Amino acid sequence: MSDERTPKPIDFSVLDPSRNQLRWERTIQELAAKARAERQRRFSVEHELLRWARPVLAVAAALCLIVWTAGYLAHGRRTSAPVRLPTQSPALTFATWVANDRIPDSSELFGTLGGNL
């Protein structure tokens, strides 16, 4: 594809946004300043977050330790308390009734099965 055969360049000057030089220069200056300010603002926020990250993490770790210790102590106290075993299981009550040939009334049945009248 030789350059001699290539058609002549197209004149795109009517689409050139920099034809109005004053306006174009103003656009460049404003955009550069805006981009720089935005970047500085964003990085100052990030910098602040990084500056506070270490003390915040230390406080969070201390809080975790306190909560965990309190939980551990409370749990230990609970497990050392005497365990209350159920007085009588429903199966054993039924077995006793059958052995004594006794027919329980409705309130006894309800009570054995855990209901309240």
Next chain:
Amino acid sequence: MLTSKATSDLIEGALRGESDAFTGLVRAYLRPAYSVALSVLGRPTDAEDVAQDAFMKAFASLESCREPEHFAAWFFQIVRNRARNLLDSRRLRDVAADDSKILEFASPASESAGMRQALLSALSDLDPDKREVVLLHDLENWTHAEIAQALNISEVHSRQHLFRARQLLRAKLDGDLSEHTEEHHVR
């Protein structure tokens, strides 16, 4: 177009927050970005907005430009993505072009308005790759080597695209102009 070294230096300067570096990058790449956006959108005002918006995005994430010597390729991808997003939202909203703003920068002369419309119409018949190449070459005066590097294509492809784009544009523009002349004579 700036050399790879000059671009890398400006990027380093911008990362350090130097004001001149920001201005240098905008001065060097705003118009090419406009050309790339125009090749996607086909509307000068939208293209200008997208080029500026893409610059804001690029500066905000400048650290992610891992190869500063290939800044143009990286940046143009941002421009294309922004332009396609706008194109999608425009399709959804079916927004009509606001050509009144175009006159603000294009030319105060009314005779250029017809030429501008003819050019935009002719450009719309090309595929986006050819539009990018012909605009970067004939509007930005970039060389084929520069275009090839920025668009991640070979120089041969760049030449082929330019050749075909100019052929198609010439045919379309000559046809439009002769039609226009005939209409004028009939009147």
